[in-house]
Amino acid sequence: MALKIAISSQKGGVAKTTTSLSLGACLAEQGRRVLLVDLDPQANLTQSLGVNPEQMRRTIGDVLLDQATLLSASRESSVFNLDLVPANAGLLVLDKILYGRPGYEYRLQTQVQPRNGEDYDVIIFDCPPSLGTLTLNALTAADILIIPVPAEYYAVRSLQKYLQLIQLVHCKSNPKLTYRLLVTMFDRRNRIGEIILKQLRRDYRNTLFDTLIPIDVKLRESPIFCQPITQYAPQTRGAEGYRALATELMTHG
Amino acid sequence: MALKIAISSQKGGVAKTTTSLSLGACLAEQGRRVLLVDLDPQANLTQSLGVNPEQMRRTIGDVLLDQATLLSASRESSVFNLDLVPANAGLLVLDKILYGRPGYEYRLQTQVQPRNGEDYDVIIFDCPPSLGTLTLNALTAADILIIPVPAEYYAVRSLQKYLQLIQLVHCKSNPKLTYRLLVTMFDRRNRIGEIILKQLRRDYRNTLFDTLIPIDVKLRESPIFCQPITQYAPQTRGAEGYRALATELMTHG
Numbered sequence: 428m429a430l431k432i433a434i435s436s437q438k439g440g441v442a443k444t445t446t447s448l449s450l451g452a453c454l455a456e457q458g459r460r461v462l463l464v465d466l467d468p469q470a471n472l473t474q475s476l477g478v479n480p481e482q483m484r485r486t487i488g489d490v491l492l493d494q495a496t497l498l499s500a501s502r503e504s505s506v507f508n509l510d511l512v513p514a515n516a517g518l519l520v521l522d523k524i525l526y527g528r529p530g531y532e533y534r535l536q537t538q539v540q541p542r543n544g545e546d547y548d549v550i551i552f553d554c555p556p557s558l559g560t561l562t563l564n565a566l567t568a569a570d571i572l573i574i575p576v577p578a579e580y581y582a583v584r585s586l587q588k589y590l591q592l593i594q595l596v597h598c599k600s601n602p603k604l605t606y607r608l609l610v611t612m613f614d615r616r617n618r619i620g621e622i623i624l625k626q627l628r629r630d631y632r633n634t635l636f637d638t639l640i641p642i643d644v645k646l647r648e649s650p651i652f653c654q655p656i657t658q659y660a661p662q663t664r665g666a667e668g669y670r671a672l673a674t675e676l677m678t679h680g
Numbered sequence: 681m682a683l684k685i686a687i688s689s690q691k692g693g694v695a696k697t698t699t700s701l702s703l704g705a706c707l708a709e710q711g712r713r714v715l716l717v718d719l720d721p722q723a724n725l726t727q728s729l730g731v732n733p734e735q736m737r738r739t740i741g742d743v744l745l746d747q748a749t750l751l752s753a754s755r756e757s758s759v760f761n762l763d764l765v766p767a768n769a770g771l772l773v774l775d776k777i778l779y780g781r782p783g784y785e786y787r788l789q790t791q792v793q794p795r796n797g798e799d800y801d802v803i804i805f806d807c808p809p810s811l812g813t814l815t816l817n818a819l820t821a822a823d824i825l826i827i828p829v830p831a832e833y834y835a836v837r838s839l840q841k842y843l844q845l846i847q848l849v850h851c852k853s854n855p856k857l858t859y860r861l862l863v864t865m866f867d868r869r870n871r872i873g874e875i876i877l878k879q880l881r882r883d884y885r886n887t888l889f890d891t892l893i894p895i896d897v898k899l900r901e902s903p904i905f906c907q908p909i910t911q912y913a914p915q916t917r918g919a920e921g922y923r924a925l926a927t928e929l930m931t932h933g
């Protein structure tokens with residue numbers, strides 16, 4: 428059975444897409460077969476692997492409408508062991524269509540049932556910065572939720588409310604869902620960041636990953652060259668950070 | 681008649697809230713009566729003025745459900761000439777309820793009709809990072825849309841598609857809407873940022889503001905102290921940047 432990971436946060440720009448791509452690439456580098464699923468209408472994850480969302484034959488939208496299986500919509504990327512199910516702007520309309528249909532939140536879960544599980548070791552869902560039907564599908568299908576949290580005021584303030592909403596999903600549609608917090612874009616030179624980190628370690632001691640992802644301009648540059656950090660700048664702090672995350676995740680879960 | 685400004689982008693973390701607060705505070709400093717309207721369920725703008733979203737009697741949600749007028753939901757902030765209509769997490773549910781009701785996108789526009797116009801010179805709508813009913817209400821009610829764009833790959837890639845969607849709003853529900861692009865969080869030391877800025881100036885010459893908002897750690901810190909940048913660190917590059925924006929906006933529009 429594949430390990431299914433959702434990367435989600437209501438707060439925007441916290442490194443959901445960067446984490447999906449980088450963690451996926453590090454797991455693939457360690458020999459695991461990884462499937463990335465882009466659930467964001469902006470299709471940033473799709474773009475970061477050099478795929479043009481406008482030219483897609485099949486996307487995750489077709490899978491959610493039961494017009495294609497996850498496997499048939501997946502395609503190989505430029506990275507060995509790393510496949511992608513792309514997204515495009517059509518997901519915006521789908522978000523509206525799905526809402527209100529009975530059991531809409533179980534569509535993705537049904538698609539990742541054991542049949543697909545044999546093909547991949549890990550499946551990663553990159554979510555948009557909202558709590559609509561697309562994110563709800565990912566939270567219902569996932570085994571574990573990773574919430575990226577930069578050490579900045581707005582992201583930390585949004586966290587409490589967001590965790591209450593996750594609790595609802597846990598009770599209603601996915602009782603097995605566990606979650607972990609990941610500090611991203613951490614800048615050691617920033618004294619306020621250090622204070623916020625101490626506060627996060629105090630308030631969320633049991634759910635915070637030990638691994639911190641440092642701020643690294645190479646992570647910002649790598650999508651321009653359509654390469655994950657493991658190929659674009661494999662010796663940088665960003666690449667090391669995500670390698671450490673991949674190891675921590677697969678040993679302690 | 682008040683000038684109505686929507687601050688919106690589908691991309692997350694581009695400084696929508698920071699721009700709403702800072703631009704609003706600079707316009708208030710210049711003697712204009714400003715109303716900030718928080719349309720994001722995360723309520724970051726509300727929090728940044730020291731207001732607790734959990735304790736709100738009236739929010740923008742009540743206004744959109746026609747249970748309160750904009751004026752009755754507005755409250756004074758700690759800044760002279762700067763009022764706020766707060767938000768809370770209840771907006772998440774409202775987003776779903778409104779969708780599908782005929783004419784739902786005109787609710788905010790009806791509320792900001794001339795009657796409220798006499799009380800304020802400028803009304804600023806801070807939007808969530810999505811294109812749901814809340815953002816659509818702001819785009820329909822606004823005279824001008826300001827799209828914050830950091831000079832980074834994902835935000836620039838998302839722009840084209842976003843502008844196509846804005847065109848749809850322009851044709852369907854608000855023909856008078858004009859838009860401008862604002863470069864935010866600009867870091868002169870970053871060579872890729874300079875290249876992207878040149879590209880933006882080439883592709884969007886007529887809509888880009890001349891004013892650039894520089895990266896400034898004081899902008900990141902100010903919400904922790906519940907103060908806009910004009911009070912927290914009035915002499916910094918961030919404060920100067922937003923003052924220049926306020927002047928450029930009110931002289932050239």
Ligand SMILES: Nc1ncnc2c1ncn2[C@@H]1O[C@H](COP(=O)(O)OP(=O)(O)OP(=O)(O)O)[C@@H](O)[C@H]1O
Binds near residue numbers: 443467471613640648
């Ligand atoms: N560790 C890091 N160091 C430096 N820059 C980073 C880091 N992580 C992410 N970034 C940059 O920060 C910006 C936001 O990241 P990203 O787009 O991955 O966030 P997101 O949460 O997916 O955004 P959205 O809410 O729009 O989906 C991007 O320009 C990205 O390259």
Ligand SMILES: Nc1ncnc2c1ncn2[C@@H]1O[C@H](COP(=O)(O)OP(=O)(O)OP(=O)(O)O)[C@@H](O)[C@H]1O
Binds near residue numbers: 693808809893894899
């Ligand atoms: N010019 C700047 N210099 C430094 N930091 C900035 C600047 N502008 C914004 N920030 C910081 O960047 C982060 C994102 O900004 P902000 O929350 O305003 O973006 P947003 O677009 O409103 O996000 P969301 O999509 O979640 O609504 C915040 O921590 C903010 O303090």
Ligand SMILES: [Mg+2]
Binds near residue numbers: 443444445471554555
């Ligand atoms: Mg993203």
Ligand SMILES: [Mg+2]
Binds near residue numbers: 696697698720724808
């Ligand atoms: Mg915001």
